[in-house]
Amino acid sequence: MKRFIAFVVMALALAAMPALAATPGAGKTPVKKSLARFHDIHTKKLAMDCATCHQTERESGLLQVPRTQVVDRQTCLSCHKEGSKPAWYGVVAR
């Protein structure tokens, strides 16, 4: 009986594959998914508080183009510098 159920499940999964591949936008990362992933990694996996990155007020003279959400990239630099994974920032100038 178990073998029969396993066979049916596999057959259904195989039958569904072409339909999934033909879904419009398949192979292209959906925008919402990407942005959600970005926040999931930091808030769920790394258990970081939102306020760690998102400031409520813009620091005077913050050398970044103004946005609604204020995130000083200096916070990102502490983890994402050269040698880390993923590294966004190059060799730190001395």
Next chain:
Amino acid sequence: MTKFVRLIDQKRCMGCRSCAAACAAENYFTPEAPWNSMIEYEVGTYPAVKRIYNTMNCMHCERPSCKAACDSVGAKAISKNQFGVVLIDYNKCIGCGYCAAVCPYGVPHLNKELQPLYPGKGKNGAESIADADRHPTHRKKAKTAEKCTFCTHKLEQAVADGKTDRIGKDQAYTPSCDLVCPTQARLFGDIDDPNSEVSKRIKATNATQLRKQFGTGPQVYYVLEEGAKS
């Protein structure tokens, strides 16, 4: 080699925003994604206070963090060409926003939707020019990242006309923001040419890049006003 850089002199800048206006007119401005912005702040203590004007556009970094992030998600929409210009291919951009999230200067902006300049009044001015008649960097799309291109359409024209030596000198081959500055606070040219005006002025003024701690090697240099942040 040829490597184009920009010099911005804060001591000359009076915050008029002509550069931002010229950029908007030249590059088919979309409200959600400005390519040239002005940051203002004060330094000093009353009565010895001073206002700092710091225009921000893409720094066209040697080691662009936006490209690193874009490559990591597999989109590979960001490239750096032989002149050191960092460009976004709108057709490859997947709108994930990672480039905007990592840039130390907050430069790339995501166009969530293409808003008309005058809502409810139809297409105006440059908005009415068909995509086919525009340079690829001006074919704006929703859910796509945008940023300053060093007016790459003008640089490409200089190459096509065999006049790369006139870049930074002639109106047709120089970024519009650098052309219109009434106080000559902006200069554009080849830093690899020791005789170029931009090379000489960077050397003479001891100009520096902003936020060097990120190690991205920006190609925009600033003459800093006393007390200004770097």
